[in-house]
Amino acid sequence: MTSPLGRVLLDECVPRRFQRDLEGIDVSHVVSEGWAGRRNGELLRLMRERGFATLVTVDRNLAFQQNVAATGLAVVVMHAQSNRVEDLRALVPALIDAIARTSAGEVTRVTA
Numbered sequence: 001m002t003s004p005l006g007r008v009l010l011d012e013c014v015p016r017r018f019q020r021d022l023e024g025i026d027v028s029h030v031v032s033e034g035w036a037g038r039r040n041g042e043l044l045r046l047m048r049e050r051g052f053a054t055l056v057t058v059d060r061n062l063a064f065q066q067n068v069a070a071t072g073l074a075v076v077v078m079h080a081q082s083n084r085v086e087d088l089r090a091l092v093p094a095l096i097d098a099i100a101r102t103s104a105g106e107v108t109r110v111t112a
Helices: 016-021 040-049 085-101
Strands: 007-010 027-029 052-057 074-079 107-111
Touching (some): 016 027
Parallel strands (some): 007 027, 007 052, 052 074
16 A cells, blocks of 8 residues: 555554554555564664655664764654553554654654
8 A cells, every 4th residue: 555654654562553543644554564673773774775754663772873863864753651552553643744754864852
C-alpha cells in the first residue's frame, strides 16, 4: 500500500499489533523486515537503503545516541505510560499528524 506519508517502520520496542491501529499508512515492523536485534545505527542505514521515510519508536534515547539529522530519515518518539498497545492507541491521532509533518533529519516527540 502506497501512502503519501511514505514508508513507516515501527521499532522493535513497539508491539507488532500496533500496526493495525495505523490504518491507511504504509507501515511495517522491524521484526517483519527481519531486522530484529539490529543496533540503531545499522537499523537506520537499512531503512534508508530500503526506502523507508520514518521510524516510529518509544526509545527516548535514540535521538541522543544517533545523529538523526545526518540519516535523512524522520524519527517520531512516542511518550506513553508504557509500550502496551492499549497505552499507545491514545497517541494515534497525534502520531499520524507527527508522521505527516516531521521532515527528514528531524525528531518529533508525541505525547498524550
